[in-house]
Amino acid sequence: MAMPRIIFLVVLLFCMLCCFINNNIEAAPQGSLIKYLPGFNGSFPSKHYAGYVTIDDGDNHPSKNLYYYFVVSERNQSTDPVVLWLNGGPGCSSFDGFVYEHGPFNFDAAKQEGGLPTLHLNPYSWSKVSSIIYLDSPAGVGFSYSDNTSLYKTGDIQTAYDTHLFLLKWFEQFPEFTGNEFYIAGESYAGVYVPTLASVVDKGIRTGVKPVIKFKGYMVGNGVCDPRFDSDDALVPFAHGMGLISDHMYKATEVACKRNYHNYTNSDECDSTLSKIYSALDGLNQYDILEHCYHSRAGVQGNKSNELPESFKQLGMSSDKPLPVRKRMFGRAWPFRAPVKGGLIPLWPQLMESGGVQCIDDTVATVWLNNKEVRKAIHANPESGEWGLCTDNLSYNNDAGSMLSYHKNLTASGYRILIYSGDHDMCIPFTGTQAWTESLGYQIIDEWRSWISNDQIAGYIQGYANDFTFLTIKGAGHTVPEYKPRESLDFYSRWLKGQKI
Template identity: 70%
Template sequence: MAMLNLMLFLMSISVFMALHFYPLEAALVRSLPGFKGTFPSKHYSGYVTLEGNPPKNLFYYFVVSEKNPVRDPVVLWLNGGPGCSSFDGFVYEHGPFNFEAAKQRGGLPVLHLNPYSWSKVAGIIYLDSPIGVGFSYSVNTSYYVNGDLQTAAETHLFLLKWFEKFPEFIANPFYIAGESYAGIYIPTVASDVVKGIKAGVKPIINFKGYMVGNGVCDSDYDGNSLVPFAHGMGLISDHMFKEAEVLCKGNYRNSINVDCQKILTKIDRVLDDLNRYDILEPCFHSGELKDVANGNMSFLPESFKQLGSTERPLAVRKRMFGRAWPFRAPVEDGIIPLWPQLMRKVTVPCLDDVQATIWLNNDAVRKAIHANPESGNWSLCVDLRYTHDAGSMLSYHKNLSSSGYRVLIYSGDHDMCVPFTGTQAWTQSLGYQIVDEWRPWRSNGQVAGFIQEYANNFTFLTVKGAGHTVPEYKPRESFDFFSRWLNGQRI
């Protein structure tokens, strides 16, 4: 009898190992082309499959925390678009590596460890969402019709299945973070997660809060932010600003007043040649681009080739093609025009994402990260049919923050795409009591921006001199506020 019990015990251990460890071994990323050395922590990547006929396959890349994986938070990172891959954040913002352009034509980028990787203090899940974005795919491309509410529901299902796959992290504090159109993704996903927790849906996610960077939120606040921002930054004259104030009466997004429309058109022309994602950065115009890394354009997606042979891609980090919200806030209800559609009518301003495109379409890289061939060629942003159907996020933020979840809303203060002026206005509109009045915060001994803290653990923060994708422009400062906020420290 004792021998039988021992055999049953050993069999149960074997089954447990098969269920919990072997799938993780299959997802383990053992090396990456372009990087020489040892990873500071374990990396996993692959697919979580959502049931259906046919199923939907959501791709993730998970970087385990380099500090204390048992206790450190786990953070889901979402880039925006809608329709843009979260490898944008991995390659260009806060991933474990910095990417250096290849010194030889046709070579792969060289990867170096990023001293300001967010994985130094948290485990980061980079998710390609919704279906059809990045490496996420289905054999039924009719699934590539999405909206806010559907995307939120599927991301929640992904999280439940992901924690089943990685049960050792279910007790860790869990946060959701992202930027730009993820200003819609995050509150809607968080709301579904909270509903699941209240309903007792297993596994119970240890959700603690979320952070949004330069995120769209509300069409009125976002849409009325550009003109005051441009005036405050010295981009338009007092005369133009006062004329717009009088003619538009504070409504700069959908006024039917002909004279208001004329002054707004004049303002648009004045601002047209600026880099709308960071007014401090140069804007590279048609015929002026120089490909300092590669002279060959054959690796580029069709959307790049349509720009013309004179428009060459730039070096690493001088890119923004397919930037998270494609042209300018606000986001209106209904079907959203994405970059591949906009490019038929407008010139893509100042933009390029060459290194990620080279690296992620390399066969060896795709094999190393377990990206299925069925997912097709990777591109930063894809042409989806996507509907903004969740409306304003103000009620979502109010409900979540008043329910005890921590919230950090941050803005690069030189972004003209989703200006901080609108974000500051809507955060104030929630009506929370100020518990820490507007003050500077510091990084490396220098003022890095300004912060205002409200009741209900709700914080608004600016990053001085940063553009739309804050960690790309200010990696050290971003790491500092990210790590302090996660640890509950005063920023």
């Protein structure tokens, strides 16, 4: 009789183990599971979840509803890292990264279904090697909202605090991912979002906040860091090196501004020479100097009249509105003539009204994400209002200061950091990023060299002590994965694995 009893116990233990595994895998809130997407026909390569995490400060203040779209890794959800992606602005939706850069789908605007652009799978999605949370942050951005719009007055410090609260609650809802390595990534103004959030996450880990986040490091692409480096101190050498200004203009500006374009003393003469440089650069696509920059209907698909192309009419545009210049939007960033210097920051819609933003378009994403069926499928609440790529709802304060101290403190705490730059971005030029990464004073342990993707030189890399790396992507603009998707997936997957790039 002993043997059947042993067999019974073994079977019972096996069933309990299976039950545990199933519960662990399916612990994610099933109400947030996305079952279909209008415009896409086919099976998802992995599970997708979307919905809201509600946060408050615990003092009976109105809550904030932060929207996320979560793509589970297509490879191995139990061992692949989880990455939080943040777009910049400030005030721009992380659907930007989802739709135009490294999300699981690409748009095919030339093909439409039911008045919507169709989608096909992106062969270079970052979800090939990781799970990714696309977060609309702060409240008031994208699909994130609050019933009390006074909470839209915020800044760097509050945004980092709120995003940390989001992460803690998100991991409570998705406990099966608490054992995965966690990374933070972003671009442009997320050069502020990422290190400030990383600092708050690190503090939470050290003080024993639960659930424990297995935070390992972060990456920033073409990111804001410090006004000394993000300003004309980067732009002028970049423009000269790229052959956009003459030697005479460059040398005259060096003399007039004493090579200190950020904080010069001879203002009249320096202003005059800088104005000549701005004039020479005017009309370029500042987010990728190799890309076209259309300014009127005549520039769209060779159209010489005021008549809209049929494909744009089908997207709901009228002839009295400006045309999109291409299917994808090239560039979302802080304009190169106005580096972040603290205080209230003008938002993108305000800059567009003043003519400060050039060569951008988000028509396809706007049409798709404001479709009722799409919003229903991705669980976007009607209370969030109309989706826009970048909002003017916020009153946003740049109150965190320079990011240099954040990077130093976080490397000292043992976190891995990758700073990457598309080398044809004139908005946050690689010259400034290269300068500030070098200014940290870390020993060079992997001297400047090329790195390879698809048997071709894809850019250059310099590795420093403390697991701190600077990398360029050859021929890429401000939003690197949009311009160089294959190369981006290569360096992303290698870095996450800890492999040599």
